[in-house]
Amino acid sequence: MTSSSVAKSVPVRIANAPDSSPVWRIVARAIADIGAKRCFGLVGGANFKVTLALTDLGVEFIAARHEGGAMSMADVAARLTRELVVVSFTAGPGLTNAITGIGEAAKSDTPLLVLAGDVVTGDRQSAFAFNQSELVRAVGGEWRQIADPQTAYLETWNAAARAIRERKPVVLSLPIDVQEMPVMATMGKRHPPLMPRRSLNSDKLAELVATIRSSRRPLILAGHGAVVADAQPLLVELGDKLGALLATSVQAHGMFSGHPWNLGIAGGFSSPAAAELIAQSDVILAFGMSLNMWTTKKGRLIDDHAQLVQIDVEKGRIGKHRPVDLELEGDASQVATALLEALAAEDVSGIGWRTPEISAIIDGKSNRNAPYDDTSTQEHIDPRTLSKAMDDVLPNDRTVVVDGGHFVGWVARYLSVPDHRGWCIPIAFQSIGLGLAGAIGAAVTQPERLTVLAVGDGGFLMSIAELETAVRLKRRLCIFVYNDSAYSAEVHHFVPEGYSAAMAQFPVTDFAAIARGYGADGCVVKTLADLDAVKSWVAQGAQGVFIVDGRINPKLIADWYREIFGSANL
Template identity: 25%
Template sequence: MKELISHQLVMYLEMRGVEHIFGLCGHTNIAVLSALEKSKIKFINVRHEQIAAHMADGYARAKKQTSVVLTHLGPGLTNAATGVANAALDSIPMVVIAGDVPSHFYGKHPHQEINLHSDASQYEIYRPFVKRAWRVDRPELFPEIIEKAFQLAENGRPGPVLVSVPMDIFSKEVDVSLFERLKHHTKTLHKPSIDNETAKLMIERLISAKNPVIYVGGGILLADASKELRDLVDHLGIPVAYSLMGKGAISDDHPLALGMTGFWGTQFINDTCRNADLILALGTRFSEADCSSWEPEYTFNFPTTKLIHIDIDPNEIGRNYPVEIGAVADLKQALEVLTRVAKEMVPEGRENLKFKQIIVEYKEEFRKKNLVHVQDNSYPMRPERILQEVREVLPRDAYITTDVGWNKNGVGQQFPIYEAGTILTPGGYATMGFGAPAALGAKIAQPDKVVVSLVGDGGFGQNPSVLATAAEENIPVIWVIMNNYAFGTIAGLQKAHYGTTHGTVFHKEGKPYSPDFAAIAKAYGVEGIKIQSADEFKPALKHAIESNKPFVIDVAMLNEPVPTAGHWNIMDIYSPNKKVHHVALTI
């Protein structure tokens, strides 16, 4: 028996447990949309493909499941590219299914085809950032390709893949047995762990070290290994620092949680890592911002500090720092083995009360220094007060998305995250425009959780049509627009080093300019409040949560940089030997 590929694709996705698809229509994919009409899979319609990709990214992170994007050829595919690349650099599993030109028109340059260098080559656009890009050349090959696509996206180091499908192939029939045989193939692959001998060697190094530190990245969250990490930390009493992507891997109120390293880290956290004699690194790629541009006087001092590194991706082990012991393994399983071996070698465990007290004193000192900003009643508001009041209002298990700029930097440094996986941030690509749509994806994935997007006016302005999707689907996300009338981080850099803000601040007729985002929200059919004083903010946020509706809060914020003790060597490019960083700007 034969049936249309478009219909069999939908049934295949249902069989895989896919519940939502994010995308936008085009003449090349409406066969699939038509097949979805009677499916239990919900199609989430957007106004721009970048929104679809970022929503799918947020959804995959919050649901811990591979997301699916459906897009059109040419401009649809390129519009989605930024969101897909963001997912790739943060190792988020995603399957992008894109319509393509009819296969019988290859080389004729049909409507919207990209073929300036070779015929029928639009799929090659994604090659630099997806794990693999397929073009389906024959209908009978489609079933095995879609199966391979999910398997590759989900295994090893996760990431997006592309399946580019000529529109005529969607509308061709193939024998149902080609899809039926896929049901006999496993949908979950067993992942590698570490052996007892390797675990014993690592634990021996850890317990003999004088000042060990565990350093964790986003790999802990991808492996769903937060509990296993905590078990090891609790037994051996070793302090934990994290990268931006590793934030939340251990609760920020854990007595051995240090905080985020690098450019936006504090002196205490960076010094603790730099002065460690041994670091156990778990699921991190040691990125530039987290490592103060890899300069040894600021955050990490390898090889003086010895490094043990475990990661699912062998390419990351030794990429930026020399490794004494390296292991390729799934972190959940590896940590289970390490903890078991640690309990065998140190049955009584280690409390490390002295260092816990040092952390308590450091956090209290930081809190006191920050208090003057948190209690500042001026308007525009201090970013520290905005972050403090958001944290006070939200439940511990609320989901937070950030964009880029002061919101991301401030959250990384001083916004406590208590539940693993509840902060979604664009780490690897640092994509402006991620936070607002990612929050929609997170809310669809976790409908019973409060979801708040902390986003700048520049970031929200990238794709305000997220509000159309929120209104149509009634997705009760709250957007807190931290509005400094500028691309604030870049404006602060430019002012500090070049004495100007040309092209980085928003002006009209010589005066600061911003759209009324609350009014824009209302025009889309979404609730919106424009804050007029600092005292209005917290009650407005409470009201937004209680309303259980999509809600925009537009709050003017000082363009005040988060203080940093780390280093980013672009400062030396701008102003050699001057130790200049950012400066504050007034609205």
């Protein structure tokens, strides 16, 4: 957050002509005309007026306590709604405070328009001055600047269109002197730019159809790209036609929830059933999935003899992490539609492996039913036991937002979600601390659902200022803290190698007490009996913010963590 002193260096402006408006109003008008509904941010001297103009035009403004929080709120809101979301920051540290969130949005293909106030054009002596473009581009965002007041409307429109078409955060720099310049009022289009569809390679499509014809145990894998493309109904239809099994990456978790042939997550968080059956698949259709080490268990999940097909809207992503047998560049929905059309007249009755035997494996070897040795004591509860109990206690109509950390796999395995809009995991940049703000973004956009934040104690403390925002906005939010008083990923990484991890371990934090200090409520959970307070809160309608301080076993190392980061691999 910065002071308003940046505005003091602005020259006295020339009075506007009767039929003109300052650039800051024109920028706001363009954003409203595009159809943006929400703006997250913090106001300062360099963005106060443009943000106020947005609210005058009916764009809702949600004030955060930190620019990084505002960025994460907007990121998750945009992912869940598929709408253009705006973020507004002032000059200098207003933008630098948000840069981790911009990096996360860039790596997650999130379309965002970031309004970044800036110093007077050419003023490099200001305390707020720095090279915005280099910083933004360094983390994968795109930077543009309004320099000519006469093109302000068009530049704003083009920046928003670029964000939507390229699925990326676009930062629009607004020098404060330019903001005050008069310009003729401009009216524009009142519909958002459309995403163009690429034409498909007909030869490769024909090859893909032939490959499917030869299969007997097909599998459809859906990744983040399938979520972005809203491909769920088409992939379900394609899977049903082929008798295929269905699975997702962790980013697309929930896409096939409730489908009887859903294997759940593919990769390190796979159930025993998913690991067993994915390895038996002979043709794997990966829609919008990167096939990185996480989703393939470093390649061990997919049989060497399986025909692996990767479908992605970006050619540069295909084959990046592992070789594939067939590639097809295209949007997930577009390719699924083309396949359904090509297979419409085909006899595919010989394809598929949806049998009672396979169904028994899916149920019997699910994460929910998989056995484990419960490590609970009177002082610490096993996180698997607690996660399963929380899944039973909380309402099914939920949105689960997950922060980063060692605990993530327990959430993915044991907290169910109703659909892919009920799940968001903003950890593409591998940063912890983005979850709380992201959960607020989810609660703002999907208020009809209970928002559940799953977070470690380290990530929660890193971002705890936004707890005030959640309480102030009166959102329904259950914060489920996996509290082992440590940055446990580091503890479990280095202690087995013989190092002391004392600098990553901390005294116990009482999050229930902190909750009450912020005007929320909460309870400490060491045993299943302690969940009675959560049950009571749910029974009363699950209103407001409630923190569940789960004192989990600090010595338990997740099996997926051992597998990926085992001492032999570190």
